[in-house]
Amino acid sequence: MTADCFAENLLKWYDNHGRHDLPWHHNRTAYRIWVSEIMLQQTQVATVIPYYLAFMERFPDVQSLAEAPVDDVLSHWSGLGYYARARNLQNAAQTVMDEFGGAFPDTQEALESLKGIGRSTAAAIIAQAFGKRAAILDGNVKRVLARYHAVPGWPGQTSVLKQLWEHAEEHTPSERIRDYTQGIMDLGAMVCTRSRPKCNDCPLQKGCAAYARKETNLYPGSKPKKAKPEKTTWMVILEDQNGRILLERRPPNGIWGGLWSLPELDPAYGADELQEACERNLGLDCGEPELISGFRHTFSHYHLHIQPARLGVTGQQGVRDNGQHKWLHRHEALALGLPAPIRTLLTNPEQATLL
DNA sequence: AACTCGGGGAT
DNA sequence: ATCCCAGAGTT
Incomplete structure (x- = not known):
């Protein structure tokens, strides 16, 4: 698979407008990338940054995390929410120590065998830490792709998710995978926003099906809502x-x-x-x-x-x-x-x- | 396939 | 108030 027009335009935009200085962009070890990815699940970047810095100070490597008291790990997670993430994080750190000799695996299958790492997070680690081609599909990418291809329906639905994964795979280049992965997330966070997307600043405007129809507001489809008890x-x-x-x-x-x-x-x-x-x-x-x-x-x-x-x-x-x-x-x-x-x-x- | 799991930021 | 966010695990 070679980089198509999508990836080329995105990379050019990323060079000029993307985020190049987040804490986990420095010293890109698999450990540092992994912790950032877990914290960023369902949590915005600005919220994560102070937690990430404190966590790295206390648990600088996978061994220190594996050996820590669980209450210490949880206290560093307090306020972030989804606390199973913290428990799974330490469980995975112990697995890395015990079964992988303290070195993170670099394959999709091995990474997904670790607690808390699913398809997208495994791909993010492979791309960001190891520089190998892998397609991610987080909330930002879902929004970009749902609009670009005018994919109808709520991404929580299996059939919609499947289509989005296919598009994610199809656009992912084999060159500059780190920049591409970061770039498509940045585009979703900074330009292709949920409301009032900045289509005039978008490097993908020309091929965007939702933009062509003036229907960016219809994508991605919204979750069916239920009354909260x-x-x-x-x-x-x-x-x-x-x-x-x-x-x-x-x-x-x-x-x-x-x-x-x-x-x-x-x-x-x-x-x-x-x-x-x-x-x-x-x-x-x-x-x-x-x-x-x-x-x-x-x-x-x-x-x-x-x-x-x-x-x-x-x-x-x-x-x-x-x-x-x-x-x-x-x-x-x-x-x-x-x-x-x-x-x-x-x-x-x-x-x-x-x- | 549907449900569970938090808290905060944006609107 | 509602929606959404660098999703994954369980049922």
């Missing part, structure tokens, strides 16, 4: 006489998997029942609850109304430090991997109200 929960700040707060580790799967959070209680409890519920469920001796103003946190598929309450705890009976629970001072808790709204709540309860 509303859920409610109590979250209790149980504080002992030394000012320590009880934290609870969430189960490895499900929302906020593996993170430390506040104990939750069924919203069916009334405020007047909280004290007794805490005492019965956790074996604690609690005082009267002090209600904190509630707030709403929105996930991709539901809304969660969080109603916090603070209860003083007397004595040392009841739940102690173990694998699932910890009594920690505020500043110690903030060093753990916490869900974003819990971090806000512990940092500044008043600010949480504004969310």
Whole structure:
């Protein structure tokens, strides 16, 4: 496959207008590219950059990541979301150490065998780190190709995705693969944007089917929308006489998997029942609850109304430090991997109200 | 094939 | 408020 007009025009644009100075563009090892790719899944570049820099400082190579305590990895992910990414990241680092002698594989199949690496991320590593030809298909590329070829339908649909992959393969050149891969993502992020694309600045305008029809707004097709359910929960700040707060580790799967959070209680409890519920469920001796103003946190598929309450705890009976629970001072808790709204709540309860 | 998994930025 | 983002894993 030789570079067609698509790739040539794109590369010329990239040379003049693309992003050439992102943190993972320096010292392009497979490790550094891989971490950037995982962080960038469903997360915008500007959000990722500070996390990436801190992560690289703490885990400079695959061995340091493989050997780290999982809570250390999660704390560096706190606020990024999709926490399974962090757990899979460390799992893959351990696999690289144990099964690949600490060196990242450079084939599609071997890379996809690592937890958290799918077709597109494997291709990005092959292209960016190893300079070998491989086609990527992320959100930016999907938008560019859906418009260029006027591919109808929502890319989440298997048939649409299949067509987009075919176009991705067809346009990917064998020369300058790093620049092409970065360039098509940059074009999607900077020119072929979701709304009000800058078609007059686009190097692909001439061949773009959506532009020719003045229908860039129709591509890619939008996701069928569903109403998000509303859920409610109590979250209790149980504080002992030394000012320590009880934290609870969430189960490895499900929302906020593996993170430390506040104990939750069924919203069916009334405020007047909280004290007794805490005492019965956790074996604690609690005082009267002090209600904190509630707030709403929105996930991709539901809304969660969080109603916090603070209860003083007397004595040392009841739940102690173990694998699932910890009594920690505020500043110690903030060093753990916490869900974003819990971090806000512990940092500044008043600010949480504004969310 | 449909669903799950977060949080933030853009609009 | 809604949509989307350098997607992958599970069911």
